[in-house]
Amino acid sequence: MFNLRVPLPESGEVFLMNTLTDAQLIVPPEIAGLLDRLTDDPPSIESERLNEDEREALITLTEHGFIVPNRAADTEALNKFFTDYREDTEQMRVTVLTTLQCNFACDYCFQGDHGDYNKHADKMSLEDSARLSAWIETRLDELKPKRLTLTFFGGEPLLNMPVVYDQAERALAACEKRGVTLALGIITNGLLLTEEMVDRLVPYGLGYVKVTLDGDRDTHNQMRPLRGGQGTFDRIVENVRKIAGKVRVAIGGNFDADSVASYPALLDFLKEQDFADKLAKVAFKPVVRERQAPKNIIPLTIVTDKPLNGTCMTAAGSGGSSICDTCQFVDEQLSHLREETKKRGFKTVDGVHMGPCEIHKRHAYTIGPNGSTYACPGFTGDPMLSTGHIDGRTESWRMSAAERFEHLSAWHNCGDCAFMPVCAGGCSVASHTELGDMNMPTCHKPAFESALISLAHDAASAS
Secondary structure, X not given: OOEEEEEEOOOOEXXXXXXOOOEEEEEOHXXXXXXXXXXXXXXXXXXXXOOHHHHHHHHHHHHOOOOOOOHXXXXXXXXXXXXXXXXXOOEEEEEEEOEOOOOEOOOOOOXXXXXXXXXXXXXXXXXXXXXXXXXXXXXXXXXOOOEEEEEEEOOOHHHHHHHHHHHHHXXXXXXXXXXXXXXXXXXXXXXXXXXXXXXXXHHHOEEXXXXXXXXXXXXXXXXXXXXXXXXOHHHHHXXXXXXXXXXXXXXXXXXXXXXXXXXXXXXXXXXXOOOHHHEEEEEEEEOOOEOOOOOOOOOOEOOOOOOOOOOOOOOOOOOOOOOOOOHHHHHHHHHHHHHHHHHOOOOOOOOOOOOOOHHHOOOEEEEOOOOXXXXXXXXXXXXXXXXXXXXXXXXXXXXXXXXXXHOOOHHHHOOOOOOHHHHOOOOHHHHHHHHOXXXXXXXXXHHHHHHHHHHHHHHHHHO
8 A cells, every 4th residue: 555656767767656565666667667567467476477586575575575465465564654753752742832922913824913913912930930841750750752842833942041941951851860862943034043042042952943034035035024014034034043053954835926036045045155064954845825825825624713823833733625726836845855956955855755744643742822732833823722730630632632533543534546655645734724623634635745756866876
């Protein structure tokens, strides 16, 4: 079920990939043909009718998961894969929303950031930070993971630096006491990044900062201005320049139909910077918009009459759907921008290994500013989708939400799609907001297929 192949005309060979085992092989066409003969003419691959090379090839293909006893074995292996993924305790991941406030006025923000919303949006107190740290210590003692990954998010997380520092200090002490490795990350708009902040956090385990640039200077300044309308591009770039080399920096960006053409210019600009070789990753994705938006907007969300107020959607909800009339455009642009990024020499996502999302991990937690727990940052704006609270309260509606996420399995509706192990049915936030059902898949199969071809040619070039 999970076998994929790409012919390589340059060499006459064939790239084989099994998405469940992640095995990738480049083989002569006659070896790939053995897989066809298994299905179309089983007697032709009986041992006595094969030469030694063919017999060895069958053994290798079987060892790497390309040959299985039957379809039921594949289904059983897929279910085990998702069960093992969900129950894994090697790593505990906690995303902390230090605040839902933000200093930007992004033109595509639909998170209720109108009028007085931002002024009154939740902000974690130091008292709640201490309670969160105690909750994390309890989880560490229960799970005994080897690694704790703590990510600061928002809103704009750097608007609440006292909590960032408090969490970092407490987490390091808790991890050192238990022999657990601590890794810190920050997802930020980049305006408040400073060398002093990074220098202070690196000893606590800060290893990763993600910053968003939405196109070239003019486009970014239009899409991500300050509340007074001032541009932010130059200051963000200067901040990145100062911290690049001290910590891994990733550049992200959110495109729509109007802004996507500016991204090659952004890539050219980044390539010219003295910190270009220090960027760990550059990757872009479509903007999340309300369904009622104009036709030039990529309509990726909202079937309900209330948006998911709160979480910055620069890191969640990037899926498309079967009912999105511009999904082909999205798939094409994702592929185009990935190739343009690679041409400039930047590391980027390969477009195949895109999941499964950590919403499917039992021990990946998102904590809102008031201590409510969620299955994913993209759901934190809707309190009714909270799955619990760090103080242990057990309201029935939280228990009901937790039950819904416990049985999340959109891939059950994906038939025999070979990309299920690396997609899991797509983004659950997109499924919820676009389709009204988080167990319905949001499918971008053409984007996966395009990425597979690119991955195959990259593998051939490296071999």
